[in-house]
Amino acid sequence: xxxxxxxxxxCDDTAAAVVENGTKVISNIVSTQTExxxxxxxxxxxxxxxxxxxxIWPVVDEALKAASMKLxxxxxxxxxxxxxxxxxxxVGCSFAKALCYSKGIPFLSVNHLEGHIxxxxxxxxxxxxxxxxxxxxxxxxxxxRVDGFGAYHELGRTRDDAAGEAYDKVSKLLGLxxxxxxxxxxxxxxxxxxxxxxxxxxxxxxxxxxxxxxxxAVLNFVKRNELGIVGKDIPHIxxxxxxxxxxxxxxxxxxxxxxxxxxxxxxxxxxxxxVLTGGVAANRALRKRMREMGDEKKAExxxxxxxxxxxNAAMIxxxxxHHFKAEVFAGLDxxxxxxxxx
Ligand code: KG4
Ligand code: ZN
Numbered sequence: 001x002x003x004x005x006x007x008x009x010x011c012d013d014t015a016a017a018v019v020e021n022g023t024k025v026i027s028n029i030v031s032t033q034t035e036x037x038x039x040x041x042x043x044x045x046x047x048x049x050x051x052x053x054x055x056i057w058p059v060v061d062e063a064l065k066a067a068s069m070k071l072x073x074x075x076x077x078x079x080x081x082x083x084x085x086x087x088x089x090x091v092g093c094s095f096a097k098a099l100c101y102s103k104g105i106p107f108l109s110v111n112h113l114e115g116h117i118x119x120x121x122x123x124x125x126x127x128x129x130x131x132x133x134x135x136x137x138x139x140x141x142x143x144x145r146v147d148g149f150g151a152y153h154e155l156g157r158t159r160d161d162a163a164g165e166a167y168d169k170v171s172k173l174l175g176l177x178x179x180x181x182x183x184x185x186x187x188x189x190x191x192x193x194x195x196x197x198x199x200x201x202x203x204x205x206x207x208x209x210x211x212x213x214x215x216x217a218v219l220n221f222v223k224r225n226e227l228g229i230v231g232k233d234i235p236h237i238x239x240x241x242x243x244x245x246x247x248x249x250x251x252x253x254x255x256x257x258x259x260x261x262x263x264x265x266x267x268x269x270x271x272x273x274x275v276l277t278g279g280v281a282a283n284r285a286l287r288k289r290m291r292e293m294g295d296e297k298k299a300e301x302x303x304x305x306x307x308x309x310x311x312n313a314a315m316i317x318x319x320x321x322h323h324f325k326a327e328v329f330a331g332l333d334x335x336x337x338x339x340x341x342x
Contacts, residue, residue: 002075002324005099006317007060009092010084010112011138012037012048014055015313018067018074022321023121027066028307028314031055034179041172049087056095063313071099076106078320081330082337083112083139089336097332108320109330113342117146118322119308119315120275127273127302132265136258136286137278137311138164138179141209143261144342145269149322152342155265156207163254164280166211170218170250174243184247185283191241191248196221198253200260207265214253218246255286259293272299282306 001020008015017028033051037043064070079096082089093109100107117133120126132155133144141158161169164181171180176187198217201210225242262274276290287303294301308315323329 002321003069003073004108004317004320004324005060005063005074005077006110006313006315006320007056007077007079007092007096008112008115008311008313008316009052009056009088010080010082011088011311012043012051013311014052014059015311015316016060016063017312017314017317018063018069019122019314019317019321022118022318022325025122025314026069027063028312029059029063029066030307030312031059038178041178042168043085045085045087048085049091052088052091056091060095071103074103074105076100076108076320076324076329078108078110078316078323080112080115080316081109081334082340084336084338086336086338089338093334093336097334101332106324106329107332107334108323108328109334110316110319110323111340111342112316113140113142114152114319115315116277117144117152117275118319119277119304119312120302121318122308122314123302123304125302127275127300130269130271131273131275131302132262132269132271133275133277134258134262135278136163136276136280138162138168140278141211141258143207143265145265145271146275149326154342155269156209156261158209158211159203160210160212161215163209163211163258164278166215166254167280169215173215173219173222174246181280181283184251185285187244188248188251188285191244191246193248193252195245196249198249200253200256202257202260207261207268209257209261211254211257214250218250221246251283251285254280255283255289258286259289262290263293263297266297266299274299274301276301276303277309279310281309
């Protein structure tokens, strides 16, 4: 039996989890910093890394206690070494290295995107290789063909904003707050997704994505309709029905593109197992539409539960377990990187 402690401090959440044999989550703790960053309308990297320093030990301690385990019970420690905010990554990596050095156990480094893909292995129903994986988060929107552990072939990626970034930016320009995804999802439920015909960047013949035009279209709509002076001060849109319609129409555009591109990839690659993951995959409307498309195309769609879609450390432990099994250990001289390909 292998017990892996996973750690993720890539962005604004301090996360630690204990996972058995790569699939059984024994504990999963996430300490969010939303409250700190909300008043700035987005993540302030310096504040994020300071908070990680404060929280890393309490969060790891809580994960061990919740799993009724001690440091001596660990087979190895898996940590996310990038991509992410460099100051934040440094905290998790330094902590994991110190732990591995002092206990003499393997140090396992996991790419954050690899973690997102293998979050699906934490669920009872698992895809078979090769499968397609669409990662939609705040920092990434990419589509991969996953041929096996460590065998990732990129099929497409965003050329500008990530889908989650578009949610966050649109929420900010509408004066709705941070993080934008859950806020927009909530009010979109009350709106009409066909009310405003926002653009869909399908980029014919390509599996790449583009969401910055959509963000600009929402901005122009707000300006054109004199709903507020965007960028100077937060618009106060008092017409709630209109706000709901903007949110619903924006979300419809994002979902249409994500689902259509996945459909193209299924056809192009002739692969019938599809994984949807990353923070935006917590969105109920997207989950529903992706499942409906899967039914239509006779493809099996695997979507981790929402708490495994958003940033967490169980996914890092899950991917780290496969490094452990293959004896792919990282050196203690490994440095985290803000940008690393999968
Ligand atoms: O994967 P994640 O937790 O962190 C990154 O790796 O970026 O994703 C965070 C992103 C944020 O942009 C957030 O607004 C978005 O996921 N998000 C959502 C929802 N929950 C989180 N977007 C749409 N609907 C949601 N329910
Ligand atoms: Zn993430």
